[in-house]
Amino acid sequence: MSYRCIYIRSADKIRLKDNNLLVLNDEREVTVPLEDISMILIEDPKALLTVRLVASLSSYYIGLILCDEKRNPISITLPLHMHYKQLHVFEMQLKVKKPLNSQLWSYIVKQKIQNQRKVLEFTTFDEFAIRNLINLEHEVKSADKTNREGIAAKIFFDGIYGKYFVRKQNADDEINSALNYGYTIFAANMSRVLAMYGFNTILGIHHCSMTNNFNLSYDLLEPFRAVIDQYVYQHLDELAYPLPKDIRIGLIGLLQSPIRINDKIYRIENAMEEMVLSYIQVLEKEDSRCLALPFLIKNESNDEVEL
Template structure:
């Protein structure tokens, strides 16, 4: 079972003990979990200490450790430097990938994202046909910036006319921040496990962004977080409480249509990253991108 550990209590100490992730406070144990079940650790609290042995064990299992600010955005992410048996060759192929292949990869990612946005709007009975049309007009590298056009259409219908995506806003944006942090950590883990480097992106290329490729590959999955965030905000308001976090963390286990069957989101991210790595090596693009779940599933996220 894939689990995300979220540390929200101040003054905890995190350590390893005989294959377990152990949490203590003031010398007393308050929780433990098998290390092999953990895929991400997120730390929000103040005064948390972490043992070196635990970090080494998490690194061996390709588990990122995310340190967040008060707005639930990641401020630091620790990832292992070794995650795949063919990592050296695959990273060289990633760095030497030809521009046409990179642009085609970004085109497919954008199309997948817009189709997921269209499905999300349809699930909430909002007009979605314009997004379906936009997805058909994406060109190599998205030179016409259809992704941004789709976003301008999508957000008012998904979150309301007054909504603005602002990472520092305390409204539903705070819920989105947390959901995207979970998604970004899962994408980072998938990328390292596939032998790729998360800094070298397809489209995102900010010099200060160490996780550009994670930000690229998580794009098609973002609307799933949006659906859950909308439902959670409608029911409980904008606060990011324990219920909200649990609901968003559970998204990594959501079954998504992929290929001839269905696979959990965490596995879908791994398959996407692996397919990209293989595409870099082969020089021929074949991306394993998920299809949108049915409308009933999308409408039920976060409830």
């Protein structure tokens, strides 16, 4: 089972050598077996990649993330031929009935709010926010028709980052930049796992944007966001814009941190795979109760590789 997240900050050339990733620069050469890798992030805009390597990464279901000149993730590669039952999985996605999706989304939102509450209990212990999140979790209805998710998000971010913090995408402040970076890394890994099991990521459970190719990825990502929220709070004093290298590495390494799912402790990237496998059961049995959801735990661990 792949387990290594490879972060490449600087490289002259990146190519394939005997089923190994080979990174070349003026100072050294580094090789890593492809079978050990789950994801590669490349920051260097001058690095040269061979087509043979990119094709091999797809064969191993390795997510390749490319960054822009500001070192922000901007692109991910996914294989075209993803799974031996790809048509079967796609047909199941097309046949999903609205009541099933509505129930699934309510489960996901409840777990997201519960994990947000856990973050507050592990960090600021804002009693007002915690109490309100408990109430909101119990108020979630089918399809979250009353938008408890949005209300909970406002209370949560006030409780952890302060009442003057405003959550924004594509913002250039330190906190939002760190959150956006972490969410993008997690969404990329979720997309990789979904592709590995033959899912079309455009067809979401709740998200249905015509311009988002990863609606399903962001649906299943929601309960995992709290891991990033907690990390960013714990490193507030180290944040800057642009994000420091150590923070970027730490956010990537969160994929190796522990979380509980199905009453067992998994690395987050493996927990995502468990969640996707359970989603297949949901579609096959048309039973939302089959969905395995992640529960935040206090411990965290980073295990990344820098080249």
